[in-house]
Amino acid sequence: MNIRNSKKNPYDVVVCGAGHAGCEAALAAARTGAKTLILTGNLDTIAQMSCNPAIGGQAKGQIVREIDALGGEMALNTDFSAIQYKLLNTSKGPAVQAPRAQCDKKKYQLRMKHVLEQSSNLDILQILVTGLLVKKGECIGVKTSLDVNIYGKAVIVTTGTFLRSLMHVGENKSEGGRLGDHTAKGLSTDFQKYGIKLGRFKTGTPPRILGSSIDFRKTQKQYGDENPVKFAFYDTRTDEEMFHVERKSMFHVEHNYEKISQIPCELTKTTTATANIISNNLHKSPLYRGNISGTGPRYCPSIEDKIVKFGERDGHRIYLEPEGLGTDEWYINGFSTSLPLDIQASALKTIPGLENAQIIRPAYAVEYDYACPTQLSLSLESKKIASLFFAGQINGTSGYEEAAAQGLIAGINASHKVLNKPAVIIGREIGYIGVLIDDLTSKGVTEPFRMFTSRAEFRLLFNHGSSEIRYLHVHDLANLISAHRKNKITYKIELINKWIKLLNNSRISLNKTYGDLLRSNQKFDYPSEFSSLSTGIKEEVIYRVQYEGYLKRELQNIEKFKHSEKIIIPKEFSYDGIPGLRKESIEKLNSIAPDTLGHASRIPGVNPSDIEILMIMIQKKSYHR
Amino acid sequence: MTDTIVALATPDSQSALGVIRISGKKALEISEKACGNPAPPPRYVHLTKYKSAQNETLDQIIMVYYEKGKSFTSENCLELTCHGNPVLIKEILNDLLKRGCRLANPGEFTYRAFTNGKIDLTQAEAIADLIGAKSKQALMLANKNLDGNLTNKIRQIQSQILVQQSNIEAFIDFPEDDLGDEKNRQVITSLCDISSELTGLIEFGKKINVFNRDLKVVLIGPPNVGKSSIFNRIIGMDRSIVNHEAGTTRDFIDYKINLGMVTVRLYDTAGIRKAEQQIEEEGIKKTHLLIQDADLVLIILDRSLPYPSGVDLEIALDIKNKKSILVLNKSDLPKNIDMSESNFRHLRTTVVSTNEKESISSLTGLIQNLLLEEYKTENEFNLSVNLRQSSALLKAQNAIQKSLETLEVGNANEFSVPDLKEAISCLNSIVDTKDNEDMLDLLFSSFCIGK
Known part of the structure; x- marks a missing residue:
């Protein structure tokens, strides 16, 4: 075995967990030049989609495109395993339109596993991590279940829901982070030993049924878009960058990435009978018996919660989604539950189309430990233990996309730390990934955190198509994409700016420019040279010109926002004894130790007047970035 | 935590009585060493002698102690009522300075009440108005705001705006949930109502301005x-x-x-x-x-x-x-x-x-x-609006109007949200304040010393 288990010859980066966060973390670390090892309890569950068989959706779709702009893998992996595409919110403006794809789960996993296998600088090992190796406040590796210690100059924890995880089906309890999988016990104890505060969350997943048991005559077909919006940016990539796995292996391109044959989903809804069965059996739900102490996500309620909180209504929507091309397993979206198996079965049968539904994978709720993310700096490094990074669901988030984004950033920063390069911090004004990490580290979480467009104050500028433009500057720091792609993006930006100017300045009639007509919603023909540009570029130019007024204001707001982000709070700054600062604010500021004044201003419970006092105190000592 | 401030609260001229206020850490120490009372029960009147650091009796005084958290500034406070001779008062003040107090800046007591969260900005302004009121009407209006009436009104309008914002956000962030039809008409109607409510407050502010100029x-x-x-x-x-x-x-x-x-x-x-x-x-x-x-x-x-x-x-x-x-x-x-x-x-x-x-x-x-x-008409709002507040209300109202324009010309709903947020933040500046140091300086320095 050539796994480096000696102190003298450690890995640069060790990643614990190979879910959506772990995969991106390992790839980012390896791609930026760090000797990396990824550990997983089960090689066959790499990049497993534990819940719904879809990537993207509102705010998440934008995140995936941003991951692609940063050089992550999720977008390509989705495009190569997609079986249906849908752009959400097409009745709204470009900023809040979001791509989503149904994926072949197995294909998604297999391709990602293969990407890991093919990646240079990256080793893989199936082993359980049982504890941390910490020396003088710095993490130097991990303990494992096979009695070997593995050493790394930086460690990234991406263990998802596996810490002290407990699954509930009715009154039945079993240990495990996912049905059929193990739980990680030792890690929680070790975290606590080193002063890392843990919390407890709960999430759930619906049952899966056999497609042949669905009566498709009673359900409504949900088709994908005829002209899909893909996740990865293809106009700036070489073939090498597109098919980096497929070229090298048997994993050949069976999907033409241009065109796929799409599989529809199905829509049905619950009935009065469903509501009755659930209401009559609430006492069997661990959630309502008080057996579950973890907090669950409000926006992703179980069917019990929906019936109790919102009543029967005229039925709750149930989407049936295929889990892949090579299986007849279907996902019952909207029917997450922790009721006993027999109740799940009888409740399902009251839903039109599911009268004969045959459950092949029961629904369950899962409780798990998360590590409070306010203990992290903006690079996702722990403030308690140096060289230890956290990413993904362990930080209290939910969603594959949120996890992957964190993994990518933690991977870059762990690698950068080891290689003595500056940390990559994504500001809130850059995109959803910035908002995600800033919210987690400054506000913390009170329920599993999901991204929404409304969390981003500058969302009008975060249209998914502009991701490459917004993240280009990061590549001055991190080597994640090829020089070729960087040049292509730079050229794309120039082209876009040129056309924005042209449309705004050239007159189509005596006193009207193209821009004027666009803004007054009038019909006209674009110059033929413009029409021949790629769709992505055209859409970006039109958006910027048509909504110029709104977008300019957002840019001005960003300038204001940046001002307080520039005021650095020095690490040694002491909040104690500052006149006028309230005691509870001092406590919060001490525990979160914000990096900038802007960061401090977003801590809940810290008042604007506290910030003013802080500003005076800091400026007195004149620390400036 | 804070240094101890002291100031004469009554005019500096010959009168029957003079009131000296002390706020901060040293209040109890002064009670013990100068007034001979190491643990005064709070909010009781104590007849005692004021002794200087040289242990000479300067005056017979009445002392009241207010404990931390329950005083005007939310710090330990003392109020000394002495005889109203400017020479005597100067002696006592000098002695207090020797004991480690410092003279308060104009408005510093109120500023401390504000930064310690005892009062909000509208209440601080109401105190300034109370002191400066030139007519009975002006006094009555200032008292309404001291009760928090304006703050309550502002908070209420803010939450109305928030409701409309969330009506918009729901359809952006949950496009596939069963939310029914988009409530654009309802949002527009409500925003119009909010706008006219703001106009009402602004007009009312103009009206009652007659008492202040x-x-x-x-x-x-x-x-x-x-x-x-x-x-x-x-x-x-x-x-x-x-x-x-x-x-x-x-x-x-x-x-x-x-x-x-x-x-x-x-x-x-x-x-x-x-x-x-x-x-x-x-x-x-x-x-x-x-x-x-x-x-x-x-x-x-x-x-x-x-x-x-x-x-x-x-x-x-x-x-x-x-x-x-x-x-x-x-x-x-x-x-x-x-x-x-x-x-x-x-x-x-x-x-x-x-x-x-x-x-x-x-x-x-x-x-x-x-x-x-x-x-002559009734004070329909039961509160008062000054020029600063009025101009913030006007900004908020303009923002609401802009968001209405966006909705009415049929631009996608998300474009109306920045203006709604702007309106909320303008209203916030009435009650609390963010990055506006100059305004705070101006506001609190308009107070007389001792408040």
Whole structure:
């Protein structure tokens, strides 16, 4: 075995967990030049989609495109395993339109596993991590279940829901982070030993049924878009960058990435009978018996919660989604539950189309430990233990996309730390990934955190198509994409700016420019040279010109926002004894130790007047970035 | 945590009593060492002696102790009531400085109450208004805000805006959930309501502004009708030169008087006619400017002469939309004027004679009533709005209007959200404040020392 288990010859980066966060973390670390090892309890569950068989959706779709702009893998992996595409919110403006794809789960996993296998600088090992190796406040590796210690100059924890995880089906309890999988016990104890505060969350997943048991005559077909919006940016990539796995292996391109044959989903809804069965059996739900102490996500309620909180209504929507091309397993979206198996079965049968539904994978709720993310700096490094990074669901988030984004950033920063390069911090004004990490580290979480467009104050500028433009500057720091792609993006930006100017300045009639007509919603023909540009570029130019007024204001707001982000709070700054600062604010500021004044201003419970006092105190000592 | 501040809360002159306030960490130490009471029960009156650091008795005083968290500043506080001799008070203050206190800056007690979260910004302003109130009405209004009435109103409007924002956000962030139809119409209607509520508050602010500024009352009319005589009678002294020769008053003359609940600045002006001298023409120009700025215009005519032709149209144009009174002077002489052709015939009219005291006092009564006319209605909001608050309300209202425009021209809903957020943040600046250090400095330095 050539796994480096000696102190003298450690890995640069060790990643614990190979879910959506772990995969991106390992790839980012390896791609930026760090000797990396990824550990997983089960090689066959790499990049497993534990819940719904879809990537993207509102705010998440934008995140995936941003991951692609940063050089992550999720977008390509989705495009190569997609079986249906849908752009959400097409009745709204470009900023809040979001791509989503149904994926072949197995294909998604297999391709990602293969990407890991093919990646240079990256080793893989199936082993359980049982504890941390910490020396003088710095993490130097991990303990494992096979009695070997593995050493790394930086460690990234991406263990998802596996810490002290407990699954509930009715009154039945079993240990495990996912049905059929193990739980990680030792890690929680070790975290606590080193002063890392843990919390407890709960999430759930619906049952899966056999497609042949669905009566498709009673359900409504949900088709994908005829002209899909893909996740990865293809106009700036070489073939090498597109098919980096497929070229090298048997994993050949069976999907033409241009065109796929799409599989529809199905829509049905619950009935009065469903509501009755659930209401009559609430006492069997661990959630309502008080057996579950973890907090669950409000926006992703179980069917019990929906019936109790919102009543029967005229039925709750149930989407049936295929889990892949090579299986007849279907996902019952909207029917997450922790009721006993027999109740799940009888409740399902009251839903039109599911009268004969045959459950092949029961629904369950899962409780798990998360590590409070306010203990992290903006690079996702722990403030308690140096060289230890956290990413993904362990930080209290939910969603594959949120996890992957964190993994990518933690991977870059762990690698950068080891290689003595500056940390990559994504500001809130850059995109959803910035908002995600800033919210987690400054506000913390009170329920599993999901991204929404409304969390981003500058969302009008975060249209998914502009991701490459917004993240280009990061590549001055991190080597994640090829020089070729960087040049292509730079050229794309120039082209876009040129056309924005042209449309705004050239007159189509005596006193009207193209821009004027666009803004007054009038019909006209674009110059033929413009029409021949790629769709992505055209859409970006039109958006910027048509909504110029709104977008300019957002840019001005960003300038204001940046001002307080520039005021650095020095690490040694002491909040104690500052006149006028309230005691509870001092406590919060001490525990979160914000990096900038802007960061401090977003801590809940810290008042604007506290910030003013802080500003005076800091400026007195004149620390400036 | 904080240093201890001290200030004289009563005027620095000879009086029966003087009150010295102390706030901060050292309050209890002073109670022990200077007033001989190491653990005073809070909120009780203690008769004691004030002893200097040299242990000489300076005065017999009343001391009240307010404990941390429950005092005005939310810090430990002492109030010492001593005898009102400036020399004695200076001695005590000097002794307190020696014991480690420092003199408070203007408004510092209130500033501490604000930064310690005891009061919000509207309440701090209400305290400034209470101290500076020039009329009973102003006092009453300030008291409403001290109760938090404006803050409550602002919070209520903010949450109404938030409800509409969330109506919009729901359809953006949950496009596939079963939310029913988009509620654009309802959002627009509600935002219109919010906008008019804000307008109501702004208008109300303008109205009650009469209690916080000098109101301008301008006397105009043709030359030699007795404007200056009436001016002198109203102010009760000979300020304006009176002469039979037309055009005596070439520039304007003004004087400030208190009329009941309001303060009035009264202006005597050059007679309006075709000017014969350049200097006089200048005066007439100024008169027109004054009229534009006036809260009330008194048009004076000589009742004993025929109606003067040639001037009234010009004035009539100026006083359009202005409150005005037609004053017919010289009621002691036979009437010769015929108003039937005059543009002023519909104005409120009163007849006076400068020789009759009563007719002048009924004129001042009329002036007062007219100035307060629109305020006679009930205080419909039960609160007060000052200029700073008014301008923030106006900004909020503009933002709401902009978001309405976005929705009404049919741009996608998400474009209306930044304006809604802007409105909420403008309203926030009324109650709390963010990055506006200058405003805070200005606000608190307008206090007198000791508050």
